[in-house]
Structure formats: structure tokens, C-alpha cells
Amino acid sequence: MNPLVVDKVVKQYGDKTAVNGISLEVGQGEIYGLLGANGAGKTTTMRMVLGLIYPDGGSIHYNGKPYSKEQLRNMGYLPEERGLYPKVKIKDQIIYLAQLRGMDRKTADRNLKIWLEKFNVPEYYDKKVEELSKGNQQKIQFIAAVIHEPQILILDEAFSGLDPVNVELLKTTVKELRDAGKTILFSTHRMEHVEELCRNITILHRSNPVLQGSIKEIKKQFPKERVMVGIDGTLTGLDKLPGVKQVIQHENGFEVKIENAGAAQGILAHAMSQGEVTRFEVMEPTLNEIFIRSVGEKIE
Amino acid sequence: MSNFKNVVAFTLSNKVRAKSFVITTLIIAIILSVVVNLPYIISQFSSDEPDKLGFIESNVPQVSAELKDYFDTQENSGIKLVSYPDAGSPDANEKALKDAMEAGEIKGYLDYVQPEGAAFPNVVIKSEDLLDSMSGAVSTGLQQIKMEMVLQDAQLTDAQREMLFAPVDVSTVQISTTGGAGSVGDGKTPEERGLAMGLVYALIIVLFMGVMISGQLIASEITAEKSSRVMEVLVTSVSPLTQMFGKIIGMLLVGLIQIGVYVVVFLINLGLPHNSEMLSEMNIDLSAIDPMLLVYAAIFYFAGYFLYATLFAAVGSIVSRTEDLGQAVMPITFLSLAGFYIAIFGMTTPNATFIEVSSFIPFFSPFIMFLRIGLSDPALWEVLLSIGILFGSIFLFGWLSARIYRTGVLMYGKRPSFKELRKAMKAYKL
Numbered sequence: 001m002n003p004l005v006v007d008k009v010v011k012q013y014g015d016k017t018a019v020n021g022i023s024l025e026v027g028q029g030e031i032y033g034l035l036g037a038n039g040a041g042k043t044t045t046m047r048m049v050l051g052l053i054y055p056d057g058g059s060i061h062y063n064g065k066p067y068s069k070e071q072l073r074n075m076g077y078l079p080e081e082r083g084l085y086p087k088v089k090i091k092d093q094i095i096y097l098a099q100l101r102g103m104d105r106k107t108a109d110r111n112l113k114i115w116l117e118k119f120n121v122p123e124y125y126d127k128k129v130e131e132l133s134k135g136n137q138q139k140i141q142f143i144a145a146v147i148h149e150p151q152i153l154i155l156d157e158a159f160s161g162l163d164p165v166n167v168e169l170l171k172t173t174v175k176e177l178r179d180a181g182k183t184i185l186f187s188t189h190r191m192e193h194v195e196e197l198c199r200n201i202t203i204l205h206r207s208n209p210v211l212q213g214s215i216k217e218i219k220k221q222f223p224k225e226r227v228m229v230g231i232d233g234t235l236t237g238l239d240k241l242p243g244v245k246q247v248i249q250h251e252n253g254f255e256v257k258i259e260n261a262g263a264a265q266g267i268l269a270h271a272m273s274q275g276e277v278t279r280f281e282v283m284e285p286t287l288n289e290i291f292i293r294s295v296g297e298k299i300e
Numbered sequence: 301m302s303n304f305k306n307v308v309a310f311t312l313s314n315k316v317r318a319k320s321f322v323i324t325t326l327i328i329a330i331i332l333s334v335v336v337n338l339p340y341i342i343s344q345f346s347s348d349e350p351d352k353l354g355f356i357e358s359n360v361p362q363v364s365a366e367l368k369d370y371f372d373t374q375e376n377s378g379i380k381l382v383s384y385p386d387a388g389s390p391d392a393n394e395k396a397l398k399d400a401m402e403a404g405e406i407k408g409y410l411d412y413v414q415p416e417g418a419a420f421p422n423v424v425i426k427s428e429d430l431l432d433s434m435s436g437a438v439s440t441g442l443q444q445i446k447m448e449m450v451l452q453d454a455q456l457t458d459a460q461r462e463m464l465f466a467p468v469d470v471s472t473v474q475i476s477t478t479g480g481a482g483s484v485g486d487g488k489t490p491e492e493r494g495l496a497m498g499l500v501y502a503l504i505i506v507l508f509m510g511v512m513i514s515g516q517l518i519a520s521e522i523t524a525e526k527s528s529r530v531m532e533v534l535v536t537s538v539s540p541l542t543q544m545f546g547k548i549i550g551m552l553l554v555g556l557i558q559i560g561v562y563v564v565v566f567l568i569n570l571g572l573p574h575n576s577e578m579l580s581e582m583n584i585d586l587s588a589i590d591p592m593l594l595v596y597a598a599i600f601y602f603a604g605y606f607l608y609a610t611l612f613a614a615v616g617s618i619v620s621r622t623e624d625l626g627q628a629v630m631p632i633t634f635l636s637l638a639g640f641y642i643a644i645f646g647m648t649t650p651n652a653t654f655i656e657v658s659s660f661i662p663f664f665s666p667f668i669m670f671l672r673i674g675l676s677d678p679a680l681w682e683v684l685l686s687i688g689i690l691f692g693s694i695f696l697f698g699w700l701s702a703r704i705y706r707t708g709v710l711m712y713g714k715r716p717s718f719k720e721l722r723k724a725m726k727a728y729k730l
Contacts, residue, residue, distance in 0.1 A: 050536045052710060069539065077536045083529025088314060093530075099306045100537040144533060 001064045002027045003183040004049070004152055009058035011044055018044040020207045021058065024200075026152075026183045031174065033194040033215075034187040036204030037295055042187045043080060045204070046154050049185060050077055062152065073102040076150035080157045080187075082141050086130040093129070094144055101148040108147060115143045119169065135166050142170060146177065153177065153184045159193060171197070191287040201287075203294055211294045215287065222285040222293070227256045227264050229271050230279030241266050253279060303538045307546025308553070315517075315554045325558055329565045336569040339578060350380040351434065353425070354400050354409035356393045358386040360421045363445060364412060370441045379437055382406055401428070410438070420446055493675075497647060499589060500674035503597045504667050506559060507604055508640045511666075514551045514605065515612035515636075516629065521547065522616030522709075523625050531709050540706040544617075548609045555605070596673050596683075603690045604666025607697060608636060614701035617708030618721065635663045643667035650676035660686050662693035 004026040011019040019041040026032040036042050048055050051067045062071045085093045091112060098108035116122045119139045129137055138161065145153065158174065159167045174197065178184060188194060194201060195215060203211040211218060225245075229235065230253035238247045238256060243263025248255040256267055264282045271277050315321055334341075355364050368381040382405065387396045397409040408427025415422060423442060425435055444465065456464070474488040488496065522544075525531045534543060569575060579585075611632050619628045642664055646655040650672050659669040659678070669686040672678045707721060 047710075052535055072537060075536070077533060079529065079532035081529040081532060083525075083532055085314075085525075085530055086528055092310075092314075096306065096310045097533060097537060100303055100534070102302075 003063050004032075004185065005061045005064075006045070006049065007059050007061070009045070009048060009055045009060060011041075011048060011053065012056050017207050019048070019055075019204075020209075022202065022204070022209050023058075024202055024212070026185055026200075028183055029178055029181045030199055031178050031184040031186050031197045033198035033201035034185060034204065035189075035191075035194060035201055035291060036187075039206075040204040041207045042204060043156065046077075046156055046185065046187065049154060050075060073148065074151045076145040076148065076153045078142060078145040078153075078155045078158055080160070082138060084129045084137065084141060084144065087128055089126060089128055090140055091125050094140070094147055097144050098147045101150075103148040111147050111149070112143065115147065118173070119143070135162055138162055138166070139170075142173070151183060153182050155184060155186045157188055158186065159188065159190065167193075191291055195287050203291060205295045211290070218290060219284050219287075222290055224261045224264075224282050224284060225258055226283040226285070227258060227267055228279060228281045228283060229254045229256060229267065229277065231271055231275045231277050233275035235271055235274050238267065238270065241270055304542050304546050304549075307538065307543055308550040311521075311547050311550025312553050315551070316557065321554070325561055329561060332562055332565050333569050336566060336575065337572070340574050343578075350378045351408075352380050352382050352406040353427075353434070354382050354384050354397050354406040355412070356386055356397070357383040359393070360412040360414055363421055363442070364410070366445045366448070367410075367438075367441050370445065371437075374441075379434060381410070397426075408434075420449075495585075495589065496593070496674050499593065500671055501647065503601075503674075504640065504643050504671065507597075507601050507666060507670075508636065510555045510559065510601065511604055511608045511636055512633070514555045515608045515632065517554075518547055518551050518609055519612040519616030519619075519629050520622060520625055522613055522705075523619045523622050526617070526619070526709060527621050535709055540709060541702050544610075544613050544702060544705045548606065548613060551609065552602075552605055593674055596670055599687065600666040600670045600690075603687065603694060606694050607662060607666070607690065608632065610694070610698045610701040614704040614708070617705040639664040639667040643671050646671050647675065660689055662690050665690050 002025045004024075006022060006024045008021045008023050009019060010017070010021055022041070022045055024032060024034075034042050034045065044053070047053050049060060051071065060067060062074065065071070091109070094112050095105060095108045098111070099105060103111075113122070113125065116125055121136060121139060124132065124136065124140065129140065132140065142158070145155070155174070159170055162170065171193065174184065174186075178197075186194075186198060198215060200214050201212070201218070202209050235254060238244060238254065241263070243259045243266065244256055245259060246257040248257075258264060258267070261282060268277070268280055271280070355368075357364070364381075364383075368383065371379050371381050382400075384393075384396055384400065387393050397406070400406050401408065407429070408425055411424040411426055412421040413424065420442075423438065425438060427434075447464070451461070451464075472490055474493055525534065538546075570579065612629060615628050615632065616625065619625050639658075642655070642658050646652065646658075646668060649655065655668060655672065656678075658664045659672050659682070665686045669678070669683060673683060704721065
């Protein structure tokens with residue numbers, strides 16, 4: 001039984017449908033990606049999972065049980081809009097939030113110290129949030145979501161507004177949580193994060209799930225239409241080859257857009273006849289391309 | 301339940317430990333101490349010297365000399381007459397007296413005017429201040445002199461004379477015919493009435509301030525939680541109802557602590573030897589306060605607080621930015637202001653129909669029914685009905701506020717209209 005099962009959930013605001021029949025299952029030790037443009041229904045879906053608003057149709061089950069107040073203690077939430085009490089000391093508010101989710105004061109205090117140590121900021125224990133930089137506030141916000149050791153984690157745009165070093169730090173942490181068996185629902189605009197972290201994804205577009213499944217499967221559905229070629233010397237006449245749509249010259253090689261994967265072999269042969277090939281790769285479509293395709297095509 | 305306690309404790313500790321709270325409480329405590337001691341401080345600076353009034357010796361001497369004697373023999377009249385020699389002309393006299401006033405010798409002077417054909421002169425008291433209290437004393441004195449003059453020829457015995465001049469004793473006692481729930485009961489002397497009035501006045505102000513300050517704080521804290529988006533985390537941790545009532549109770553405790561500090565400061569100051577002396581001089585006995593009145597004060601304080609606090613919480617929850625809050629709470633502020641001013645107006649006329657009607661309107665009743673209990677004598681059923689209506693409205697508005705709160709905390713952007721709010725409530729299945 002998967003810890004989080006969302007089944008054909010529908011939500012309407014007045015006559016506007018915010019989420020139209022989304023289904024997903026997140027297993028233990030899995031990060032599930034929820035993708036979509038702004039206003040696609042990601043936040044509404046997350047809010048329903050959190051029990052903030054009730055779905056108009058469908059059901060959500062947590063470890064096989066329907067929503068109840070007890071589930072709240074089992075969940076951690078990192079909202080897209082960050083928020084903490086600006087004028088309250090970090091130890092006070094984090095421990096308060098942990099207590100609200102049923103953790104006792106002593107354990108919360110111990111966990112907070114461990115987390116601050118982990119993020120290399122033990123000195124923030126006694127500071128106020130308004131004294132911290134934005135990136136460091138994010139760390140504290142993240143701690144607020146995980147301090148009570150929840151089983152299900154809901155991370156809305158977890159890495160937005162962070163510098164690369166801190167993104168790496170948080171990414172590592174999220175992976176560790178995954179490996180520790182947490183169930184994580186994750187939303188972002190940044191496709192490279194999804195590719196790195198998620199096993200399964202759902203792409204939402206205008207309230208509808210348009211693409212769903214494991215990233216591998218999804219990528220297989222999309223043809224390989226890109227070849228990268230690196231070569232010593234020059235390479236001419238590529239655009240005359242059959243099946244070649246476009247040739248883009250980069251600093252260290254060529255990017256060739258092709259009609260189908262079969263055209264790749266012709267390109268390799270052509271390149272080898274002109275010089276020493278240093279790099280040749282038939283590229284999988286990136287998630288970014290898939291996203292733009294599945295969302296963009298619908299817009300047209 | 302433990303979450304409720306957590307919210308209360310968090311609200312309480314954050315407020316009470318805040319520098320602003322400590323400083324405000326301290327400042328008000330100091331001001332209170334000064335005010336309580338003010339009569340004593342003033343009495344230290346003001347002398348017991350009677351006010352001096354001048355007059356021209358030669359002007360209507362038979363009356364002016366008598367009046368001077370009258371005030372000289374009178375004890376504690378607070379007035380002493382000083383004679384000045386005739387300077388020749390009325391203008392010169394006037395000038396001499398004015399000079400004396402300027403020099404600080406006298407506070408004012410008496411001008412006797414003898415109209416044609418009248419047996420007794422008219423008197424004008426001239427002064428830079430309006431000496432209304434003096435005119436009473438002067439008039440009493442002159443009346444006596446006039447009577448003496450007339451009675452000189454009517455041969456009365458000393459006993460008759462004494463009886464004639466002995467003052468008549470009139471005093472007032474407030475009584476009630478219904479024997480209701482008010483504090484009037486078996487009758488009240490002016491001193492007791494004054495005490496009740498002072499107490500009612502003080503408690504109405506405390507209630508008003510308590511409601512306004514705590515209410516505003518509740519609203520602004522909730523809006524701040526919303527605008528700092530910490531609300532997003534809170535609503536996923538604890539139910540909005542727990543959150544709202546936890547906050548209201550926390551703030552109630554903050555207010556009570558503050559009031560407690562003030563009461564202690566007040567009592568300590570009153571207990572200082574010079575103040576208790578003054579109190580007994582003024583015939584004020586604090587133990588004469590009807591304990592039932594304090595019980596009613598507590599009931600109406602709590603009821604009024606909850607009624608207004610839930611509304612403030614609801615308003616706070618629908619506003620997203622602190623800047624918009626002032627405007628949004630305006631209607632509630634006006635309601636409490638109206639209640640407060642009707643009560644102040646009703647201090648002198650606690651039995652007016654308008655006051656009686658207002659004492660049943662929930663938003664006014666905490667102020668006004670309490671005023672009636674303190675200063676008049678409403679029937680017990682009236683009091684119970686008023687409290688019943690009040691409690692009923694607390695539940696009604698508490699329920700409504702809770703619904704608004706539950707919806708409002710999740711709505712961002714511009715302040716929603718009632719229609720949008722209703723729609724949202726429906727959408728959230730509330």
C-alpha cells in the first residue's frame with residue numbers, strides 16, 4: 001500500500017475547475033514530481049493533499065486511510081510562499097511549529113539543533129528570522145517542514161530563490177530523506193531538478209493532467225531528435241543529409257536536429273569521413289522539451 | 301487540546317516578553333501612579349490661605365463692614381475681605397483695586413452699587429477668574445446681613461433668632477422601588493453613589509480599552525501571520541478554529557495580566573498613608589463597593605471581550621496586508637466607540653429609555669447594562685435577558701467569525717467582498 005494515493009480528485013471554485021481528475025500514487029522512498037505552468041493547479045492539488053481544502057470529487061488516502069486531523073502530524077509542508085514569524089526567535093517558532101504537530105518540546109529542540117548543525121548554521125538557534133539572509137531563511141523554512149519527522153513531505157518549489165551552493169545542499173538533503181524512506185511530493189518549474197530527483201511525474205496543464213508516468217517511460221514516448229557531434233577540424237554538408245532538419249553550430253561542436261533516430265547513423269558516417277569524431281551522442285529529449293511540447297502544444 | 305494550549309502559550313509568551321509590551325505597561329503604571337497621587341501633590345502646592353477679595357471702605361459702609369465681619373467670624377469660608385481706603389473718585393477706586401489685584405494682594409473685589417430708591421445694594425464680584433463658588437458664599441452672607449437689618453426692629457428672642465439662622469439640612473439618598481439586580485438596593489448616600497459612579501466609569505474605560513487594544517492586536521497579529529505567509533504553515537499544523545480561539549484566549553490573558561498590574565499599582569498607591577488619609581477625609585470607603593458589581597464587571601468584561609475579539613479575528617483573517625487593516629476594522633471600532641460614548645452619556649441619566657433600550661443591544665450591552673447595574677436598579681430579569689442576548693450573539697458571531705476565518709486565511713490578494721467570501725466558503729465546503 002503506497003503511503004499517498006490520490007484518486008481522480010476534482011476541485012472546482014465556482015464554475016472554474018481548478019483540478020480536473022488527477023490521480024497519482026507516491027511510494028515509500030520516492031520523490032514524485034508535480035509539474036505545470038503557473039496556475040495549472042499544483043498548489044490546489046497540494047492543498048487538497050494537506051487537507052486544507054476538500055476535493056469535490058475523488059479521494060485521497062494516506063496509508064490506506066482517508067484524511068483526518070491525525071494525518072497532519074504525519075505530513076510536512078514547505079509552502080511556495082515562504083513564511084515565518086519575522087520577529088520571533090528561531091528556536092521559539094520552530095519548536096512551536098513542531099509542538100503543534102505533536103512533537104514534544106525536548107525532542108523538537110534536539111532535532112532543531114541537529115538540523116542547524118547539518119546546514120552549518122548552529123548560530124541561528126537564538127536569532128530572529130528577520131536577521132537572516134533570504135537563503136538562510138529558506139533553510140529555516142525547510143527545517144520547519146521536516147522537524148517533526150513526518151512520513152509524507154510536500155515540497156512546493158523547494159529550491160526557488162536559492163544560490164547554487166544551497167540548492168545543492170537542499171537537494172542532497174531531500175535525497176537523504178528519500179533514502180530514509182520518506183514519501184515526497186515535489187513541485188517545481190526547474191526541470192533539471194525533476195530529472196535528477198523524481199521517478200514519476202505528472203504534468204498538469206490548465207487543471208488537467210496531460211502527461212503522467214515514470215520519466216523513463218515518458219522519454220521513450222518522445223522520439224530522439226537531437227544529435228550532438230564533436231569533431232577535430234571542420235564539418236560541412238550536414239544539412240544536405242537526408243532526415244536533417246536543422247544544424248546549429250556551437251563552440252565545441254554541432255547540434256543537429258533530425259526527423260527520426262534513423263538519420264543519426266548517416267550523420268555519424270558523414271562526420272567520420274571528414275575528420276576524427278571526438279563526440280557523438282543521440283540525445284534523449286530533455287524534460288524541458290517534453291514539458292514545453294506537451295504544455296505548449298495545447299496552448300496553440 | 302494540547303495544540304490549543306500551545307497556541308495560547310505561544311501568543312502569551314511572545315506578547316508578554318516583547319519589549320513594547322513591558323515598556324507600555326510600565327509607562328501606563330507610572331502615569332497611573334502620578335494620577336492617583338495628583339490630588340495629594342496639588343494639595344502640597346496649594347496653600348490653605350483663604351481667597352482675598354477687596355472692597356472700598358467708604359462704599360455702602362453699613363453693608364460692607366458687616367460682610368467683612370461675617371466672613372471674619374465664619375470658619376472655613378475660604379474668603380477674606382480686605383478693605384481699601386477711598387481714593388476719591390469711582391475711577392480712582394477701580395484703579396486702586398485693579399492695581400491691588402495685579403500686585404497679587406487680592407483675587408478680585410466687590411463693587412457695591414446702590415440703585416436709586418432701593419434699600420439694599422447690589423453687589424458685583426469682579427475677578428479675572430469666574431468666581432461662581434464665591435458668589436454663593438457672598439450671597440449667603442449678604443442674605444443674612446439683610447435679614448439682620450430687617451429683624452433689628454422686630455424684637456426676637458435669641459432662641460428665635462438662632463432658629464431662624466440655623467441652616468436647613470437637606471441630603472439625598474438614592475433608593476429603588478423594585479429591588480432588582482442593581483447595586484442601589486436599600487438606598488445610597490451621595491458618597492456611595494459617587495463611589496459607584498467612579499467605579500462604573502473606571503470599569504467602562506477598562507473594558508473599552510481592553511476590547512479595543514486586544515482586539516486590534518488580535519486582528520493585526522492574524523493579518524501579520526497572513527502577510528508573512530507563516531499562516532500557510534500554521535493552517536497545515538493546527539485547525540483554524542483552535543488557532544483563532546487560542547489566539548483570542550492568549551490575548552485575553554495578556555489583557556488580564558496588564559489589568560492586574562494596573563490594579564495592583566492603583567491599590568498600592570491608594571494604600572499610601574497620605575492617600576488613605578485623603579480618602580477617609582472624603583468619606584470614601586473602598587470596602588463599601590458592592591461585590592456583586594465586581595462580579596458583573598467580570599461577566600461583562602469577558603462577554604464584551606469575546607464578542608468583539610471574534611469579530612476582530614474575522615476581519616484580521618480576510619485582510620492580506622497590514623496596511624489595509626485599519627480601514628477594515630473601522631466598523632468594529634465605531635461600534636465599540638458608540639457603546640462607550642452612549643455609556644458615558646448615560647452616566648448622568650441611567651434611567652433614560654434610550655439607555656434602557658441600548659442595554660439589550662449586544663454590542664452596547666457590555667458597557668450599558670453594566671452602567672445600569674452600577675448606577676440604577678434594573679430588574680433581575682432584565683439583566684439576565686441582556687446577558688442571555690449577549691451570550692447568544694457571542695455564539696452567533698463566534699461561529700460566523702470562525703467560518704470567515706477558516707476561509708479568509710487562505711485567501712490572498714485584494715480584500716474579498718461578502719459575495720466572494722460566500723462563494724469561497726461554499727467552495728471550501730464550510
